[in-house]
Amino acid sequence: MAAGWLARGRPPGLNKRATMLLPQHLYYLGAGDEPWLDLMDNDEVADRVVMLNIGPGRTADENVWRADLRGSLPAADSDPGEREWQFRIDRGDGHLVHPLVAECFTTALQTVWVQDDELFAYRPAPEVSPPRVVKIDEFVGSLPTRPLYVNLPRGFDEHPERRYPVIYMQDGQNCFEAFVADSYVGAWQADLAAEFLIGQGLMQECIVVGVSHGQEDRMLEYLPPYAAFTPPSRRPFVKALTGENSDKPLARPIQPQAGRADKTVRYYQDEIAPYLEQHYRALQGRENRATCGSSMGGLFAVYTALEHPEFARNHAALSSSFWITRTRDGKLEMIERMRTGPRQDIRLWLDSGTRSAPNRGDDGMRETLKARDALLEAGYVPGVDFQYFLDEGGIHNEASWAARLPMIFQFLFPAT
Incomplete structure (x- = not known):
């Protein structure tokens, strides 16, 4: 690997x-x-x-x-x-x-x-412990209780004076090979990528935290509040949205639900970040934070970059689900906001593959190209403010995202 x-x-x-x-x-x-x-x-x-x-x-x-x-x-x-x-x-x-x-x-x-x-980048202790992933089984906060996975860099125990930037990854149960058993789709192997890149002097020593999604609430947690989603009429969604918990027919149809990404950003900023700063010596400040996600998690990364730049300056959006922000007139609301909104002080990685699955789809390639063009129209400078990458043959799955992750980690926090 x-x-x-x-x-x-x-x-x-x-x-x-x-x-x-x-x-x-x-x-x-x-x-x-x-x-x-x-x-x-x-x-x-x-x-x-x-x-x-x-x-x-x-x-x-x-x-x-x-x-x-x-x-x-x-x-x-x-x-x-x-x-x-x-x-x-x-x-x-x-x-x-x-x-x-x-x-x-x-x-x-x-x-x-x-x-x-x-x-x-410093004189290390004589013996340096290897990196490790700590699982917090039940992180209790304003959103439903969920696991957090905290990947600590090498030498964390031997260098108590050191503090670290943080990469916040969405869909945290899919991030780390050390806990691949917690995922039903495979792992990004973020722990292996970070260990290799840091050891070779290609990436800053970082904490990488995987924030698990909210199960049935996943779509809404990552969806911007200016977009809406109508869940399938399945009982897990019905219970989450209406409180009804029976096999009887629905008393009323499920209505479109506004996204809750604004609440998720506050959850990251006001609850998870202070916890990491207190318990794991995470650095404060937007310059020392990054978000990283794929599909709906990529959409959330772009939303955070554009609407809440105070939280983090660095962002990576892989195979983002721009399609879900389509309005009745056919426009993609998020991409329109990229084009017409205020120019933010951010660094954004934007990518897609070329297949949603073997032999079909394009992994959102066309929408991602539109997003790139919107950034250019808004005055963002490629290579400075953002980086666009097309993964020829890349598929909408964890294996393709894992293959791109070393490039992304070097972009988010390059070695200095």
Whole structure:
């Protein structure tokens, strides 16, 4: 899986290095006999820098080595693709330090510590615990009680001074391979993607929280309040919407229900975010938050970006269900609001596949293209404010979304 992720490369528009911009120093904690830092270009050695022994390591066989580099730091607002550089370490004893799935590390980190074949933006503790997913079985709040899944990054226990940005993922029961048994459709493998990207210096250390949906209320929880949905006349929906709980015919037909996404955003902002800040050292502020979802969850991400930018600046909307906001005159209300509404300070990933299922549908490709065009008309700048991606052959399912997730995580919180 990791090799496949690496082969997909960087997010579109972020995968070319105009110049190699190097940090001032690189530190390596490990064994070696006069090691060298090999600076790479397209997987070939372009330059070599001797590494200096600056102190003892964790054991008698290790030392802390430093390479002094000649590069200059890039501008803080430069494109992440222009900040990437490549290297490996030649230990001098016949061993090379590089990722398991590539000939060299490719990273945008500008402070680099290498320990146990992973990259860090700080000096890590001697022993670093692996990432883990914590399940909160019953999170009680203003919306119906549901599970939360909290993916904590590596070293969470050993670095109590560190605080972390948060990616809020919709349909949380489908997000993590560690709890794939909780899903009936498969997992996005967000835990595996984050572990790989963070370890290779391609993504910031983040908390990824999966917020489960409200079962029968899912459609309404993710639907904007300016749109309506008429549920099927099935008992679970009837009970949720009317309180009736019998097998008798309905006393009245089910009426269209206005969306409740505004309430769901407040639930995220006023209840889940403070909980994570109190218990899991989550960073505060919109710059340190992202939302990510697919289908109706993607629609909710776009709604949050446009209508509640105070909550989060970064958003990813995969295979979004724009169709459900169609009005009687045939217009897609959400896309019209993208075109005519106030221009928000956001970063938005927008994508679709090309099939809703094998050999049929288009995964909302046409509507997503209209959404892209609406953003352009409104003055949003591709590569700066938003990124559009078409997944040729992608299907409306968890496997396709999982395949795109490494690009998306790098877009939401790229390594710095």
